[in-house]
Amino acid sequence: MNEQKRNNEPPDMLADILDDLDAPALRAVRTYVERRLDDVRPSLRELIRSEVDGEIVDIEDHGAYTLVRKYPPEHTHWFGSTHQVKITPRKLRNHSHSIV
Incomplete structure (x- = not known):
């Protein structure tokens, strides 16, 4: 086979x-x-945690989109600020797991 x-x-x-x-x-x-x-299937939070570089501060699921607040991988250069990353469910369903 x-x-x-x-x-x-x-x-x-x-x-x-x-x-x-x-x-x-x-x-x-x-x-x-x-x-x-x-x-x-892994939960949305598990998928995000496996794909995002840096420390995740918060994940907000708003149905049509998800906001992820995180520190960049080397957050000392960013003075501790957080940046939002939007992940669309459509991309997750298609298994491209891309972070926009």
Whole structure:
């Protein structure tokens, strides 16, 4: 089995079970899988903490956007001031995790 098949297709045993399901049962499986993905996905705060350089002072989630107040990696040059970083949920959902 090549790398791409392992990443894009379910194991053969699971595929055999899914192939036998009708449309309502497949929708129920999809709903269950989406919930499981939400459960195992890191929280927004965890994503921010893993991506931001420097010391985080505060994280404010405003739904459409998130403000992060932090010290730059070497905050002694900035005299202790904080800078705001805006992260849009759209970028996080697409796994680009870019900080704007």
